[in-house]
Each structure stands twice: as C-alpha cells, then as structure tokens.
Amino acid sequence: MSLIESLPHKLGSSVPWMEKGGVLWLDPGPLTVRDLCAEMNAARARFITITTYQLPGTEGFRLEYHWDIEGQLLGFPFKLEGNSIDSIYDMCEAADWIEREIHEEYAIEFTGREYEPLLLRAGDTPGVNLREEVKK
C-alpha cells in the first residue's frame, strides 16, 4: 500500500480519496486543521496553498488546504461556520503568507498567531469584499 493510499486510514477517514479536477480530495471529517497538518508533516508532504471560497449569503467560507506528496496534489476542504480557524503557521512555515493574505482579503481570523501586514491593500480594512466593490 502506498503512502497516499494509507493516508485516509491514518487520518481516521472511512471513505477513500475522491479524484476530481486533478486533485485527490478527502473530507477531513472531525479532524482539525492542526491534526491534519501534523499528519501531513509526518508524511513529509509539501504544503502548497490554501484557497478561499466565500459561500453565498451567510453560509460563511470554505478553505481548501493543499499538500503535495510524490507529485500528487491532495485537497482537504474545511467549512467555516464563523470567520475563524486555527492557524498552522507554527507547524508549517510555508503557510505564513497565505494565512496573512486570506486574513487581509477575507477578514478570516487564523487563531493562535500574530500578523504582520503584507500591505496587499494598504490603508484598507481587512475583509473588504472586492467582488462587491467591482459591482459598484
């Protein structure tokens, strides 16, 4: 059994990977993002990025965390009820800038870390919705 095949079991998932759009997806279930990060670190996976989706109305956000193992892109979706999620920056240095960017663009709070400004939108309030601004 390859490392990737064995990961769902290690992560406590009863469902296998689902291949879609060039990514192997796995529902993390009750796993926290920090638990997941610890497993990815143990598997020597390479962190790629976090993609943020603003859901319609008051549904909140979905964050998709991506890692790479042996050239295979892995994806783990996390639905946010509010606007906060644990930071993984202390466990995964590569997540620093993308967490800061998401904080500035979507006002999502990554708990357990401090931010230095990236200055992506200097002078603006974090979380100003550019989609709404474009509509104006």
Added chain:
Amino acid sequence: MSYKIPMGPYHPALEEPYKLDLICEGETVCDAKLHIGFNFRGIEHLAETRNYIQVTALMERVCGICSNIHTLTLCQAMEQLAGQAPPPRAKYIRVIMAELERLHSHVLWAGIASKLMGFKTMFMTCFEIREKVMDVLAAISGNRVNYSMNRIGGVNRDIQDPQAILAMINQLESEMMHAVIPIFTTSSTARSRCAGIGVLNEEKAISCGVVGPTARASGLPQDIRRAAPYAAYPELEFNVPVESAGDVRARLLVRALEIIESISILRQALEKLPPGEIDTGDDKVKFITGTATSRVEAPRGEVMYSVSWKEGSRNPSRVHVRTPTYVNMPAVRWMVQGARLADTPLIQASIDPCYSCTDR
C-alpha cells in the same frame, strides 16, 4: 547596537517594487522583514468578472516574463472543466513555448545577476542573447512579451516551419555554450562572488516549501514536469539538475544547467512535432460545475491555478493563483541572516523574484 536599513520599495537593486527591512549589526545582517503588495492589482477578483476568452487574456498579464505559463496553467484547468483535450501537436507547441520562456527567463535573470555581481560585460552579453530568444518567440507567436498562444483546447498559432525555428535554436545554443554557460559554471569571478553566500539548507527549504531552481539548488529534486507531467513532457527526455550547496552559486549552476536541458527539450520537441490540428475546433465551450486544478513548472518553479465554474455561467466563480515567488520569497529572510549587507541585493535576486506574480 543593531539598526534597521530599509531596502526598497524602490531601489536600484530591485527589479520590481517590494521592501526588505534589514536588521543589521555593523555590516552583518541579523534578520529581515519582507513587505509585498506594491503591485497588487486584484487580478483574482477581476477574473470573476471576465468570460473564458477574456480571462485568458487577463491572466496573461499576471506576469510579464512567464506570461505564457499563466495562460497554459489556466487553460489546462479550464480544459478539465470543459471536457476538452488539446490535440498532440498543440501539446508539443505548448512545450516549445514553455521552454523558450524558460530560456528567456533564465537568461534575463543571468543578466541581472551579472549586473549585481559587478560583471557588467556579462550583463550586456546576456541581454543580447535574450533579444535573440525573444526573436524566436516572436517568430512563433508574433509577440515578444504576451504571446497569446494558449486557448481552451489547444493553441492559437501553428509552427509552420520547425526547421527554421530549429536553426534559430542551434544558433542560440552555440552562443550560450560559448558565452553564458562556461562563465557561470567555471569563472572565478562568479565563484568568488556567489559561493557560500545566501545559503538555504535542505531542511529549511522543505520547511519553507520552496519550489523551482531555488528548491533544486538546496538538494530537493522536485520538478512538476517530472513529478506530474503535462502537455508533451511525458514523451520527452530530460534531466532535472540538482545541487546540494544551497548557496547563490548553486542557484546559478542549476539555472545554467537548466538552459542546456531546455535546449535539449526544444530540439526534441521540434524534431518530434506531430502533424495534425492545433486545437479541438470547438467554438462553443461549455463548462460543468466544479473546481479544477492545474500545476505547471514555470521558470521560477511551480505555478498552481484553481478554477471554479458554475454550469451556465459566463464567468468563473473563483480563480486562485499560487505563484513560485510567493513561496520562495519568505525564504530570503533565512538566506540573508548572517550575510554581509553588500551581498543582500545578489542574495534576494538569486531566487529570481517576480512581484507582479506574487502580488497579482
């Protein structure tokens, strides 16, 4: 006593605006803070207001040096959502454009690095060669910077006379093998200026998640062309140069060796260029609801696009771009620690940073 020296956002040593706050003790850099965002254009958000033709033109403007790579990655992602596969000839033309762009980028970087080394003659030589690479790109695409080559389901222009392009490549190879490669691999000037500075060891490279030549110069043999091949790369033979020293010289050597590999790939692709169509011929593109992801090995490392679409919609609902400099740049903080202040321009340039890509 430590003191802070701001470098940038506008500085002679920087190709584009960004800011390094260097914390120094005497001439030694103890730490650095990086600030980006001076080129932020909101392109990801703008993409959500563009249809599939417009969004291709828009994403080509993310970067002026690897513009072709951005449209290639975007089109590969959109092709998954549209259920279209480009014909074999288009895949080869995509490889040819990608490798020419790598040559162009590496030679441009070699020129800038030479200038920062104080090697002005080499700067002139590199930029002269770069012009010739751009001539080849213009001969294929009609353009020198934004090539407009990629479209969903293929490419926009054919290579009518591969032998003529091959002759141009042979000429380029001759000049690079005589001028650029020997100087960067064996000259004592380059060695004395670059060896042992800006070190990023393998452990730190893994921790920072660096990609491309920056990763390969720190002993990590990662290359998306090899790990997750796309376009016509599975049918072509090439080596992935890896160095273990992790210093500026190792980055220089990796790029020099990659120039040789790119020329080899170009020659193979032009000789094997299969006959046939250059696109699927489908004028109407229909997208299914979902998200597709594509990754490509750009000159600076891995580029990733996530594209989401809702069936029946004219525009994508989300386009997320992860560029190589975005992950390579934070590692500069570790590269400059303990370095001499005078070496910091060359160290930050050694990752070949692109802030248009990073800021989007």
